[in-house]
Amino acid sequence: MSLFRIFINQLEEDDEDMATSKKMITREEWEKKLNAVKLRKEDMNTLVMNFLVTEGYVEAAEKFQRESGTKPEIDLATITDRMAVKKAVQNGNVEDAIEKVNDLNPEILDTNPELFFHLQQQRLIELIRQGKTEEALEFAQEELAPRGEENQAFLEELEKTVALLVFDDASTCPVKELLDLSHRLKTASEVNAAILTSQSHEKDPKLPSLLKMLIWAQTQLDEKAVYPHINDLSTGKLEDPSE
């Protein structure tokens, strides 16, 4: 990544050229410079392991550990538990998910009232989805209303969710996004992130961040030079520079 920085600095020194036109860098020059950059295999393996662990590919992580000798940052057994929680939320089994989180680490929900509220909210949504109106109402009165009183943001979320009770037809409901599966996924991601944080692990894998940085650096460099681009991240293929 520092290669881009070097180029940008070099280009900034050449102010006179800059005033007239962008600097042209040939593919040959570019590849020569890239080849001069050395990457350690261990660093690459750590990045891959980080991705597998964070995204929860437990079996792949075990195999990768065996084959490459790369140690995971956390106990792989906990990944299975974390993924079970995530899957439970994605399937709408929120009660089960809460139980599993507490088995994993009771402090997670105790120290994160927002997450706990969102899980309870998701549970209310599931009860409404199943048409269990009386049960949903009782749950809202006993579990969610007391929490709503403590926090204005929770109150707004609760208002939106309770409104689902009076719309027979979900398609006409102004808050129908709560019934979308994407809302389950959002809650599942939130739980996943909280568990990772409790294990002193980053919420997001490093690999996507590095790719984002690559795109950002290319955008910065576009203002100063014409050079071979990586347009397709999946292949990493260099495209010839075009004026």
Added chain:
Amino acid sequence: MEIDSATNGNSDTVMTESAATITPSPVVVSSSRSNQFTESLKLEHQLLRVPFEHYKKTIRTNHRSFEKEVSTIVNGVGELADSDWSKDDTVSRLTCLVTRLQGLKRKLEEGSNVENLQAQRCRARIDHLDSVDVENITEWNNTKLKRILVDYMLRMSYFETATKLSESSNIMDLVDIDIFREAKKVIDALKNREVASALTWCADNKTRLKKSKSKFEFQLRLQEFIELVRVDTAESYKKAIQYARKHLASWGTTHMKELQHVLATLAFKSTTECSKYKVLFELRQWDVLVDQFKQEFCKLYGMTMEPLLNIYLQAGLSALKTPYGLEEGCTKEDPLSQENFRKLALPLPFSKQHHSKLVCYISKELMDTENPPQVLPNGYVYSTKALKEMAEKNGGKITCPRTGLVCNYTELVKAYIS
């Protein structure tokens, strides 16, 4: 008591140097009078608009019920023509249709009578406005004052008094007692915490309320929902949800924020201490509905929100209100010398005066360059004309009518109006 027609646009205030004496502008030429009438008529929008709106509403209602009835009868005849009924059945059904037609005829006659009465009322008001001229202005203003008083009484629900005054003054066609009675029924029902008659009123005026983007029906529905939640039983919650599905869900597209807020009471219940929801269960919400209805009602008929009496009093008092009028030495002729008027004028702005007009305390005539003011040694100011007359009668001596000071005409100092 008479009300002088308001002189819109004239911000000159009549007052004396040491005491604000209010005097009506003298009638100089009839053209200025006709201007006054024109200005005054601008304030009579409500007088014509209310019966006209009522008339339109009656025509619409009659037309709707006529179309509905005719459509039913025509369908009935069509069914008879298309089917093979026995002779007896056919006769029996035709008899029913004839009865319906007779009923329709009676309804149309009644409707026509009501329409005629209302058209007559519109005509009476146009004639009344048309009848104003210089000769009968005093009488006309007296009638106007009575109309203003009746309007106030009706808005305050003093119906018997309003009726008595209207009948004895022969102004029944110029006031809107029946319209206010209609409103009173709704107001009384709301005060008794019943929304049925208010909802009926909304249904009767649905088109026009929709046109003015009124939220009144929505607010009534919300209140009914709140009353179901207030009961606080499993059954009442069930009813509340059913009620909301039937009557509130359709408002979601336009009023979702308010709807969400009220629906949340399902979770918080009527016993909540959370102020955001507790307020919804307070009984003063019914007073809010009463106020809301009054506003919608006035808007519908093109009435002013405030009683006309308030508007005229405020206009008059703000035209008369000067800093001097609130001082202790203010003359008795100034209405603001009276405690009650001062109280009413308290929140009003002071009169905007481009030029003061000085009126002589003795002659009650205007002091200007033709008749300049003169100052006595004690500081009191009177007109040259009045002082000259006094001096001629008393051998050159002047006696101040307010303090009794006696001085020579030669001691007077001429004052200049800037």
